[in-house]
């Protein structure tokens with residue numbers, strides 16, 4: 001194979017692989033990544049919520065672990081999740097991310113909420129080992145940030 005033909009082949013292959021990643025029934029990788037990240041938030045928040053409400057017996061190790069996971073998740077770089085062209089306008093039912101994220105001021109607002117959430121999650125991790133009663137108020141502050149972002153940027157379920 002000549003060099004130019006092998007280059008062409010490589011380019012065609014890269015294009016096909018890119019298409020498979022970006023569309024098809026694999027789903028959009030950026031959408032999958034951010035939804036997975038959200039699922040991890042939900043999982044860890046759920047453990048702490050159960051303890052705060054007394055539905056799950058308080059366990060300091062489990063509580064601290066979940067709170068530390070939440071705090072760590074807020075430190076991940078999310079730039080590659082929120083790629084342009086992946087809103088509900090572009091992908092329909094595949095995502096619930098509203099176009100508002102990509103509109104003027106959208107990212108700044110999301111970062112502001114995310115920064116507040118990171119601080120709240122750090123505080124939660126610091127107190128989660130102090131007993132069942134300590135969890136509720138600290139968790140509430142984290143939950144407020146989740147809600148603020150969803151109100152602004154997540155399409156409600158119908």
Ligand code: HEC
Nearest residue numbers: 031035038041042045095096097110114145146149153154
């Ligand atoms: C920066 C804004 C932002 C913050 C902060 C945020 N979310 Fe989300 N969340 C979103 C958006 C936007 C979606 C829709 C994503 C999509 O469908 O592409 C979403 C989706 C979700 C989903 C659905 C995931 C799925 O599988 O479809 C869950 C669950 C969730 N968030 C939980 C949480 C929890 C719990 C927190 C707080 C610990 C949180 N989120 C914080 C913006 C945010």
